Amino acid sequence: MRRIIRWLDGDRDVTSADVRAWREDYLARRRGDGERSPITDLNVSDDRPVADRFPAVSRLVAGRDGRVWVARYPKPRESWDWLVFEADGDFLCHAEPVPGLDTWEVGADYVLGAREDALGVESVVMLPLQLPAPGASEGN
Secondary structure, eight states: OOOOOOOOOOOOBOOHHHHHHHHHHHHHHHHHHTOOOHHHHHHTOTTSOOOSBOOSEEEEEEOTTSOEEEEEOOOTTOOOOEEEEOTTSOEEEEEOOOTTOEEEEEOSSEEEEEEEOTTSOEEEEEEEOOOOOTTOOOOO
């Protein structure tokens, strides 16, 4: 079965401010690691090509219940959320990601994934999930 799911999204054009923010954040992460290398310099070089537009999606998860979870691609310094669609393609809701959770699977009433604790130990977790009833969409 194939489905086409569409939605309206904001401007996806990459601006010079977006590039500057990405480079600043990248360098800050490298400094935090104590790492500065020729590769780092190449990654933030003004000569490095930059895309004209951001992707719309960073991840898709097909739920065990037939729903489709679409992770919107965040611009630098923006947060992201899930768009949740029913199996028939109707929009159901926006859902905030669980902080630090690498989502593996989503069911009708649970989210399964992994996350690290403060010591860097990874654990598998299953968390409860409550979505609006079908047809009770939040709108677009």
